[in-house]
Amino acid sequence: MFKTPRSRLITIVLLTALFGWLLYSNGLKLGLDLQGGMHLVLEVDDPEGTMTVEAKADMIDRVDRIIRTRIDEFGVEEPLIQKVGGERLIVELAGISDEDRAKEIVQRNAFLEFKLVLPTTDMTAALSRIDRSVVAALGIDSIRALGRDVVADDQPEIVDLLFGGGDTAVSAEQVDTTEVVEEVPEEDPLDNLQPFSSLLNIGDVPGTYLIAIEDEPTVQLFLDMDEVQRALPRDQALQWGMELVGRGARTYKYLWVLEEDPFLTGDRLEEATAGRDPQFNQSQVQFELSRAGGRTFGQFTGQHIGDNLAIVLDGAVQSAPVIRDRIGARGQIDMGSGTPLEEASDLALVLRAGALPAKINIIEERTVGPSLGQDSIDAGRIAGMLGIALVVLVMMAYYRVAGILAVGALGVYIILVLGGLAGFGAVLTVPGIAGLILSIGMAVDANVLIFERIREELALGRATRTAVEEGFQHAFSAIMDANMTTLITALILFQFGTGPVRGFAVTLSIGIVASFFSALFVTRSFFLVYLQGKKASDPISV
């Protein structure tokens, strides 16, 4: 295929076009030092100010480590993560196109728990106690202000009676009737008020209540009260589900009755990968637990076959499948069909990186300029241009026509490298430029090696064509070994390095491959074109 100079040139043009297009369509992302980016200041949530200075510092240390891992996996190169005064964290990210997604990755707690779903019996029995505690804590005026001064019917368990049938259409209609706020007669004892339980509808899934979506803030307000938490049945908790369900014209959210303590948490998680369930066409995250975690999981699920298992993420029930069999170390979190795969892979990422030990608030958000300073970048750009011009001049002055061919090959090289960087979505930083300089140096060096060799062969009296042929052949081993060892080093630095070391390794690796190709294929093709129609004895300009 590459026999004729023509087919070689076509290959070069096609590749250059492809990488040029990659560069044009993706654009080259520049790092914090060259372009600036997004600046976030994070703080551990401590509304009551109860944390000690040491506890905060320790917390920030842990947050620092976890966020570093997350951002590394997110693929943002060389973020700046810096502790401020022992209680805050600066996170700066370059080249972010989706800022909300990046913030979610940084801020998400990713606290995973596995809890047993309980029947609502105990909870329902405790509802009147909860109502009383709400009334006692807030007083009738506040409750009236909330519009929750609903009075009980004769029936003690209003919710059950209204919605026990489970016919969703009917229940939806009847919700409307309960919403009518009745005037509370003066003589009615406060005991009959049902500020809380009147918001609950019996769920169509065991262990759940349904709450109309517009009532969610009110229910949450009640649930946040210490008095309500104390009134809950012992070791039981009420937690929101993620899913929204439509019943009739209204939208509801599940409120799950769960065992308060999880039997397993996400710190036992070893691996998490995002995928798509082809059968139901829904995004999911498959996870694998550690050996010890798998044992606990297996033991627990073995004892609770037939029950529902709630997978709780950051306090919200993600899904609650029925335990059909003993489950070992592997499981999955279903995310519903509407969820894009991207969201599943973000979740898998934060689960792998580990949960944040506390809630994190973003207290400041800004865009920052390049840390090198625009003035330095402009100066560097001029210097770089001059440097390249210098290389071009030297090559052309020293090697004449061959030098021009080499400069052409270097032009192809630059498009390949920049296109490659853009294609990989790499972020170019100063350390990256160092890698680039080294690989440009090696690309030039490869050409020099070849040309010097051709000169030597010519000096030995070989015919033009043979000399060029031999020149490329003999220079090959040096170029190959030099590039291979450098590539080995670059790949190891990429594997083990972090931050700037990694940025250096990425550009160097791409640069080495491109320089290898440029010197051995592109320069050679140009030479073949140059030699076309020349006789063996014709002189060449090298």
Add this chain to the structure above:
Amino acid sequence: MRLFHDASYRFIEARRKAYIVSGTVLTAGVIFMITNVLNTGSWQNYGVDFTGGSLIQIQVYENLNAGDLRDALDGSDEITRFGEESEFVVRAPVAEDGSIGAVADEIETQLAAAFGEEAFEVVRTEQVGAKVGGELQLKALYAILFSFLLTLIYLAIRFELRFGMAAVIATLHDILITLGFLAAFRVEIALPTVAAILTILGYSLNDTIVVFDRIRENMHKKGARKRDPVDLVNQSINETLPRTILTSGTTLAVLLALLVLGGAVIRDFTVVLILGVIIGTYSSIFVASPALIEIQNRWGLGRAGEKKKRPQPATV
């Protein structure tokens, strides 16, 4: 145009002089590192990136850009535009007495001297931690050691074991001298400096392999076995000399352009690279190649050759 065509310098014969030069420079470097440890507790002058320091936010009321601020300050602090056009963040090392207030005061004084007191305001001063944790250095070190091992194996397969050993010795030599230089001049170690050191590693290895490739080629030529190894190595270095001079010269010229025009911020980075190119070129001729000869003189060519009682094969 031809440079160093048909040269025949006696490089290897001068190796003892080179040993003295390298030995002296290496020893001096180590002494500087030790002195640094005694004086400051750290063998290198780690910059804000590694040690942390102070973060000072400045609001300017006049039309000033980051360059103006940099000129007014010492020039080495990192100055970043922060949010709107009129706000900047300066990241500076902590003062000797460890207080960030002193740093802010000093910056305030310098800026006031340049632009007047009304031109700006220090909005906030904070102590910040390192940009990179200690694990970066440790990981980088492991990575370099591991890459040495793989390079050694690769060269042992493609060349011979002693070539791998000589190349690793030369690269180590270059990195140590660079570190000694950094310690001696107390060059601030910033993140780009790390990249510069890695670049030197790559450059040095590249240069060494080009010379070694020629030695390997000459070793396989007819009659090479009977030749004096020193002679053969000398010839190989001389044959690659035009290339060495051209490549190193061009690289140096580019780096000099970067040094002169590139501005204050990347000056340290460029200086380290220039130094590395010089040392890398020197070491492939005066360290790597002599090391080959020394290894052969000391350990011969391996047992296999001697047992067969062949005439001492004079391969180098």
